Amino acid sequence: MSKYLSPKKKKRPNSNRKLLILLAAVLVVLAVLAFAIVRIFDSTLPDSGEDKGNTDSGQTTNPDSGSTGEGNQPDGSGDATGDGGSTQPGGEDTPVPTPADEAEKIAEADYLIRGYYYDEAIALLSGLTSQQAQDKLAEAEALKAGLVKYTGQTYHIFFHSLIIDTDLAFDDKGHPASGYNEWMTTRDEFVKMLPLLLENDFVLYDITWLCEYDETTGKVMKKDIYLPEGKKPLIMSFDDMNYYDYMLTDGFAQRLDVDENGKIVTHVGGTPVKRNGHIVDIKDYEVTYDGDAVPILDAFCEEHPEFSYRGAKGIAALTGYAGAFGWRITDLDWYTEAEQEMILNKVKLIAQTMRDNGWQIANHSYTHNQYWNNKTITMDQLKYDTGRWLNEIMPYVGESHILISPFGVSFKQDDERYRYIVEECGFYIYCPVTASMNTTFYGDNMIQERLNFDGLTMIKYPERIKKHFFDPALILDRERPPMD
Numbered sequence: 001m002s003k004y005l006s007p008k009k010k011k012r013p014n015s016n017r018k019l020l021i022l023l024a025a026v027l028v029v030l031a032v033l034a035f036a037i038v039r040i041f042d043s044t045l046p047d048s049g050e051d052k053g054n055t056d057s058g059q060t061t062n063p064d065s066g067s068t069g070e071g072n073q074p075d076g077s078g079d080a081t082g083d084g085g086s087t088q089p090g091g092e093d094t095p096v097p098t099p100a101d102e103a104e105k106i107a108e109a110d111y112l113i114r115g116y117y118y119d120e121a122i123a124l125l126s127g128l129t130s131q132q133a134q135d136k137l138a139e140a141e142a143l144k145a146g147l148v149k150y151t152g153q154t155y156h157i158f159f160h161s162l163i164i165d166t167d168l169a170f171d172d173k174g175h176p177a178s179g180y181n182e183w184m185t186t187r188d189e190f191v192k193m194l195p196l197l198l199e200n201d202f203v204l205y206d207i208t209w210l211c212e213y214d215e216t217t218g219k220v221m222k223k224d225i226y227l228p229e230g231k232k233p234l235i236m237s238f239d240d241m242n243y244y245d246y247m248l249t250d251g252f253a254q255r256l257d258v259d260e261n262g263k264i265v266t267h268v269g270g271t272p273v274k275r276n277g278h279i280v281d282i283k284d285y286e287v288t289y290d291g292d293a294v295p296i297l298d299a300f301c302e303e304h305p306e307f308s309y310r311g312a313k314g315i316a317a318l319t320g321y322a323g324a325f326g327w328r329i330t331d332l333d334w335y336t337e338a339e340q341e342m343i344l345n346k347v348k349l350i351a352q353t354m355r356d357n358g359w360q361i362a363n364h365s366y367t368h369n370q371y372w373n374n375k376t377i378t379m380d381q382l383k384y385d386t387g388r389w390l391n392e393i394m395p396y397v398g399e400s401h402i403l404i405s406p407f408g409v410s411f412k413q414d415d416e417r418y419r420y421i422v423e424e425c426g427f428y429i430y431c432p433v434t435a436s437m438n439t440t441f442y443g444d445n446m447i448q449e450r451l452n453f454d455g456l457t458m459i460k461y462p463e464r465i466k467k468h469f470f471d472p473a474l475i476l477d478r479e480r481p482p483m484d
């Protein structure tokens, strides 16, 4: 029943990001052309206006909204290509850009530069004639030339779903408050730390850019990092982005969704809908843009593109036993056929939207069972656990080679279970938990340790954060109960 990933077939989404950007640009140009043709038909055949007029060119090129639209280029390159295309509809008109066009392109290029998209900015500016455009072009070229090989350590911090209502989380009804106090971070804390990380020259970096996987040999090699002088690569991950039932009344978001503009939103509040003893849905929820880390980080990077190197965001680490992103896709027998299709498509759309916005998705084990924690997991249990994730989660969230271990557990390199994880399942990026945040290459896999940025570390081991980032006392939520 289990078909494991052979380590051969690797087409990682990130290597395709450039291609996606190109594709999006081509689509936009095609859309503009189609629009121009429709307009010509409209003007020559006035009676057909009704029919043709309804074909909104924007929609026909973006059939599944978020995944192909502006979502592709969270940091403005989408706008850049879109508007760039619209100034030359069909190339028949005079190609001389007006001062207004130039000013717009310069502004777009500026935004691209802030997000480290130097080549894209250079392409946008070349051919423009104003002094201002040429200055901006020179700036982009100087910044590109100024990238230096980064030789320091990479930093990896992780969180769980953010507490958005501290009253509910710490009321000790439902799940014990002490657990949330230790292992969770509040929304307030997360929102306050982002500008501090930015000020301290951290820049979000994509974990898959740290290594190169050789398809023929199975080797995993260190890949050089180039950043502006002084910048430090930061990887963020978010464990258990599953919105488990036990959390639904404890002050967290209920699940993720995608809005009509292709942005990730959170469903907050509302009432669980039960059927045959299972919570199968939430009704009367509120749609918000700050119910968990994904929309918060997306919005922060949109406002501060300099916090994200070429669009990189974080890693969503998913288990499988409660579905994904709050949608119970591994309990399909609770649902009608139409509902099954709806929730499976929902997870696909959320995952694709996140990936298009610079997110990675990782396996966090299917079961999150204690047999991982105490490392008694047998080969059969491991095959069952990874098999279910590969067969029931990965087809909907996309191919992944990252395993973020449950309970931060780690194995010896020659442990047969670890060999199975790397060689048979293709998880060649493995992330346990250790405050030192070392990254080590072992021939066919990379291990990157993570620091838990939670209540426990902020309160009991603040020096671990202070040493690299900032004093956690600056952000600690006053609503937290005392910790023994």
Ligand SMILES: [Zn+2]
Pocket (backbone or CB within 6 Å): 239, 240, 364, 368, 406, 407
């Ligand atoms: Zn976990």
